[in-house]
Every structure is written in C-alpha cells, then in structure tokens.
Amino acid sequence: MVTAIIGRSFLTLYNQQNRTSLSAKEFFEQVFFRLFYDHPKYMQWVSNSPFVQMSKGQKPHLLQPHERLDKLRALATKVGRGMADASTAIGYPASEVEDYATTSGQVTDLPLATDEETLYCSWIGSGFAIGVAGGQLILFDNPDILNALFEGWHQYRGYLNDPAYAGLRGNQINTWNGQWLTHRFSETYRDDDPTRDFSDKVLEQSEGTYEVKTQTWLRLLLSVGRTLPPQRITGYVFKMGQTNSTYGFIPFELKQIQRPGELYKTLFGNYAYERDTVTVEQLYGSAFSFQKACQMGTIGVQALEPKGLRDYMTTGRNAAKNFKYDATNADNQITYKTYVTWLLAMLNKDEMWDEAGRAAELFQEYTKGSGHLKVDRSNQIDKLKSAPHQRQFIDAMVPLVENATELTKPGLVELAQKVNRLPSDTFTYFLTLIRLRYAEKATSTKS
Structure with missing residues (x-):
C-alpha cells in the first residue's frame, strides 16, 4: 500500500527534524486530525470513513468540537479492531473487494499489513497525493517534496479558516498540493511572504465562492525540476473516485523535462522565455493526455511533444x-x-x-x-x-x-x-x- 509507505517515510522525516518519536497514531491525532478534520471545513473527504458518516441531523460544517472528537474515536475503534478497508486505510480496497468493485484501487493478491501503525500511515501518506489536470494523483517519496507539501497543509488550513475566503471549498487537499508545490518551488516564491501572488493564480472565484484550480502535470514538474537536482524521481500515479485506477510507478526525468525550456533560453534569450513562458508551457506536453504520457513508461522529453x-x-x-x-x-x-x-x-x-x-x-x-x-x-x-x-x-x-x-x-x-x-x-x-x-x-x- 503506497500511501502507507509515503506516510511512514514522512513520519520518520518529521521525527528526525523535530527530535520527536511520535507513533503514526500520535501524529495522526496531534497533527493530522487537527489540521484536516478538527474544523468546520475538512481538508480531505474519505468516503465511508467515520469522519463523513453523519448521525441524523449532523453536517460536517455544523459539528461541535466534541462531535469531531467522537469521529476520531470511531476511527480509532475501527483501526484498533484491525478493520482494514478503504474507509479506514486510504489506498486499501473497498470492503467488497471480493467482487473487485470499481471503488477498489491498488488491489493485490499479497497479504497486506493491517497493524495500527500501517493503517494510520496510510492516512498520513494520502495527504501528500498531488492532483493534476486529468484527475490523476501522484505520490513522491522525496524529502524535499514532502516537506514542501507539509508546509502547504498549514497554508491550506489558513485559507479555509480565513474569513476573507469564507467561500473557499474544503476537501481539495490533493488539488491544493499540486498548486502549492508548483508555487513553493517556483522562482517567485519568497520565504518572507510565502503566499505572495498565490491566491490570484490558483483560486477560481464564482459568485462569492472559491475553488482551487487544478494544476497541469507539466507546470508542476517544471517547477519541481527548477528546485531539485537534475535527476530521475519515481512517482506513483493513480486515480481515486467513483472508479479507481492504478497507473503504477512512473519515472520522471527532471533533466529531460527542463531541456526544451533551457534550449528556448539559449536560442532566443532569457527575456523571450520569461515573456512567452505561459504560452510555451501550455504548448509543451499538449499533444496528448497525462494518462497517455504515463503509458510511455517514462515521463521525459517525448512526453512534452507540443500539440x-x-x-x-x-x-x-x-x-x-x-x-x-x-x-x-x-x-x-x-x-x-x-x-x-x-x-x-x-x-x-x-x-x-x-x-x-x-x-x-x-x-x-x-x-x-x-x-x-x-x-x-x-x-x-x-x-x-x-x-x-x-x-x-x-x-x-x-x-x-x-x-x-x-x-x-x-x-x-x-x-x-x-x-x-x-x-x-x-x-x-x-x-x-x-x-x-x-x-x-x-x-x-x-x-
């Protein structure tokens, strides 16, 4: 279960950086739950989980603090009983896996671990899934990316709680991750003003409501490539919704992805690239969908073919x-x-x-x-x-x-x-x- 692997990887990183020794359950209760669910607006919606199963008359945005704690305890009870399905362990198959339901993803014949630590790690890891246009999600087991996304969690919570953005939709953590990571690794990001020019670029407003726009896979990877060393990084690509799909582990060649832009600057000048960059980045990688690009087996120069x-x-x-x-x-x-x-x-x-x-x-x-x-x-x-x-x-x-x-x-x-x-x-x-x-x-x- 890849979500659990990512969650475990981040938890180890978090404990090292903060000199703590939190278990997955402790991190979930002290950090994850407080950010994602202990507010009128959730950051993530997990179908059939205790956090979305409401008693008569209950609605997520009207829950009182003690009612949200009841949801947390309900999850703990199910996890403690070793109940491992899509409602308690993100990325696990649905409970009707015998029929291989369309709501089941990442299904395997191998026996999956159902211990408490693994199940909570799956929740933590799911929060790092990066949504891109086309509905796909990408998970990267990279410390720089995980740290940047963790910063973004706090920023998203800040926006959801900000009265100025009262109409902002919740439950968009994956879409938010795509926009935040692109911004966080961009050349215009500033540590002293982390959200400068951010909302205007990523929030779509309509009649008093706000929604996070979905980022393209190319702009995301161009931004990541500017920050990380030229290297191959492997991402796990999948889709979760009414029908779940697993694309598999896809290598992303960051150096190759940067190459056309570097040639643009070399041949026509830095100013020309900066002036044209929005249009250029819309053309690169537009010949086919991200799904078809994944079918190539590796995301590199070939996947950037212009339409x-x-x-x-x-x-x-x-x-x-x-x-x-x-x-x-x-x-x-x-x-x-x-x-x-x-x-x-x-x-x-x-x-x-x-x-x-x-x-x-x-x-x-x-x-x-x-x-x-x-x-x-x-x-x-x-x-x-x-x-x-x-x-x-x-x-x-x-x-x-x-x-x-x-x-x-x-x-x-x-x-x-x-x-x-x-x-x-x-x-x-x-x-x-x-x-x-x-x-x-x-x-x-x-x-």
Missing part, C-alpha cells in the same frame, strides 16, 4: 503540412520556437540547430537563379522535404548533387552523409527541424 507539431512531420502516413512562418505574428513565433526547441531536445544535439539551418540555406541556394528550371528544382526540394525515411531522402538528394554548383555541392554531399549516419528513430525529427528552418529562411529571403 499540432505532428502535422508538420513526415511520418509516411499523411502528407506533412508546410509551416507558415510569420515574423510579425507573436503567437506564430512562440509556436515556431516551441516546436524547434522540442525537436532539438529530442535530437539531443545542440549543433543540429545550425545544421538544419545550413540545410535550409543549401536548398534555397539550389533553386536560386535556376531560371526556367526553377519549378523543377522546387519540386525536387519538395520531394526531399517530404521523404518519410532516410533511404528516400538520400535518393532524393541525387539530382540535387548532380545539378548543384561547385559552391553548394560539397554542402549537399555532407548533408547526405550526416543523414545517412543518423539513428533511424531521429531522422523524422531532424527533417522536421529542416522544414521549419526552411520556412523561416524562405520568409526572411522574401522580406
């Missing part, structure tokens, strides 16, 4: 579109820069930027001054740019080399040799980069 880029890639299935480069259109420029930086990150060779640019210049030079042969040569270039595989690309290079001038022939021969040496799985990325650079330079030549 729409595949339309301009020569995959051999459909004819690739020609990118319409417009130097006067800001959105067009951001899209172009996002596309080329992702392609470069996939190629993992910075020099490919210049090589693609040089190839585009050679193709333009080939058609320049060709007189009545210009149409034929333009068609040859179009065929070259549409080659679905390396073999077809090199075959299409033959007439160019044969008809090229002494000025361009060496460069074309060198390009053919480079393409021939490329790993087959990177050819499409390099050719797409050439196509984009060709569109850029063709527009520059006309202007």
Whole structure:
C-alpha cells in the first residue's frame, strides 16, 4: 500500500527534524486530525470513513468540537479492531473487494499489513497525493517534496479558516498540493511572504465562492525540476473516485523535462522565455493526455511533444503540412520556437540547430537563379522535404548533387552523409527541424 509507505517515510522525516518519536497514531491525532478534520471545513473527504458518516441531523460544517472528537474515536475503534478497508486505510480496497468493485484501487493478491501503525500511515501518506489536470494523483517519496507539501497543509488550513475566503471549498487537499508545490518551488516564491501572488493564480472565484484550480502535470514538474537536482524521481500515479485506477510507478526525468525550456533560453534569450513562458508551457506536453504520457513508461522529453507539431512531420502516413512562418505574428513565433526547441531536445544535439539551418540555406541556394528550371528544382526540394525515411531522402538528394554548383555541392554531399549516419528513430525529427528552418529562411529571403 503506497500511501502507507509515503506516510511512514514522512513520519520518520518529521521525527528526525523535530527530535520527536511520535507513533503514526500520535501524529495522526496531534497533527493530522487537527489540521484536516478538527474544523468546520475538512481538508480531505474519505468516503465511508467515520469522519463523513453523519448521525441524523449532523453536517460536517455544523459539528461541535466534541462531535469531531467522537469521529476520531470511531476511527480509532475501527483501526484498533484491525478493520482494514478503504474507509479506514486510504489506498486499501473497498470492503467488497471480493467482487473487485470499481471503488477498489491498488488491489493485490499479497497479504497486506493491517497493524495500527500501517493503517494510520496510510492516512498520513494520502495527504501528500498531488492532483493534476486529468484527475490523476501522484505520490513522491522525496524529502524535499514532502516537506514542501507539509508546509502547504498549514497554508491550506489558513485559507479555509480565513474569513476573507469564507467561500473557499474544503476537501481539495490533493488539488491544493499540486498548486502549492508548483508555487513553493517556483522562482517567485519568497520565504518572507510565502503566499505572495498565490491566491490570484490558483483560486477560481464564482459568485462569492472559491475553488482551487487544478494544476497541469507539466507546470508542476517544471517547477519541481527548477528546485531539485537534475535527476530521475519515481512517482506513483493513480486515480481515486467513483472508479479507481492504478497507473503504477512512473519515472520522471527532471533533466529531460527542463531541456526544451533551457534550449528556448539559449536560442532566443532569457527575456523571450520569461515573456512567452505561459504560452510555451501550455504548448509543451499538449499533444496528448497525462494518462497517455504515463503509458510511455517514462515521463521525459517525448512526453512534452507540443500539440499540432505532428502535422508538420513526415511520418509516411499523411502528407506533412508546410509551416507558415510569420515574423510579425507573436503567437506564430512562440509556436515556431516551441516546436524547434522540442525537436532539438529530442535530437539531443545542440549543433543540429545550425545544421538544419545550413540545410535550409543549401536548398534555397539550389533553386536560386535556376531560371526556367526553377519549378523543377522546387519540386525536387519538395520531394526531399517530404521523404518519410532516410533511404528516400538520400535518393532524393541525387539530382540535387548532380545539378548543384561547385559552391553548394560539397554542402549537399555532407548533408547526405550526416543523414545517412543518423539513428533511424531521429531522422523524422531532424527533417522536421529542416522544414521549419526552411520556412523561416524562405520568409526572411522574401522580406
């Protein structure tokens, strides 16, 4: 049960940092319960648990302190009896697990521990689940992340109790975790003013009520990657609701995830990235859902593919579109820069930027001054740019080399040799980069 593992991990960390020796039950009663449930607004809703099972006339926001303590005692009684199901141990299967109900998650044939310490740890660990757009939850067993989220618990409680945010919804701890961790690890976070500019970004207001907006997985991981050392961290991804799903343990390559943004800054400047960052981060990783990204097995550069880029890639299935480069259109420029930086990150060779640019210049030079042969040569270039595989690309290079001038022939021969040496799985990325650079330079030549 992963929630229990995370809870145990944090409890060990907490005891070390505070020089205490609290058991899981003691931490739950002294810290967790007081933050999450000992208030008119809960921070977490656990279906069928004693905290949400109300007697006639009872409502969570109207409970008196002694009634909330009764709920705590009811949980302790069930845990003490070793009653381990989804109502007493977060992440355990529902009590009707014999039928493998849709409300059961993380089901296993292995015998699960049902001791008191483990059951309380599952509650503690569940509080660290990070919600992202799409409804998925991620658990990280990382001390820096756990400490940051624990700070966020107190901030969420502060907001729920603040009269200025009287309309703020409770029971959104997982969604809150996603927003808080992104903010806590951002470049704008300040220790002396931890919630500066926070509420305006994450709280959605409607007719006097507030709701925490869901963060995207990409923005979350970009923020985490800025703070943690470049490394692979493993997250447990799952979903809990009317139907529970387990995605499994997914490696997140923080260095790879940061790579396209770093290339954006290198090629176009820090100012451009800061100016464009909101749009850029909406484009990266937009080609498919987080669920599909998890199916890749590892979340790295490939998962950051921008939406729409595949339309301009020569995959051999459909004819690739020609990118319409417009130097006067800001959105067009951001899209172009996002596309080329992702392609470069996939190629993992910075020099490919210049090589693609040089190839585009050679193709333009080939058609320049060709007189009545210009149409034929333009068609040859179009065929070259549409080659679905390396073999077809090199075959299409033959007439160019044969008809090229002494000025361009060496460069074309060198390009053919480079393409021939490329790993087959990177050819499409390099050719797409050439196509984009060709569109850029063709527009520059006309202007």
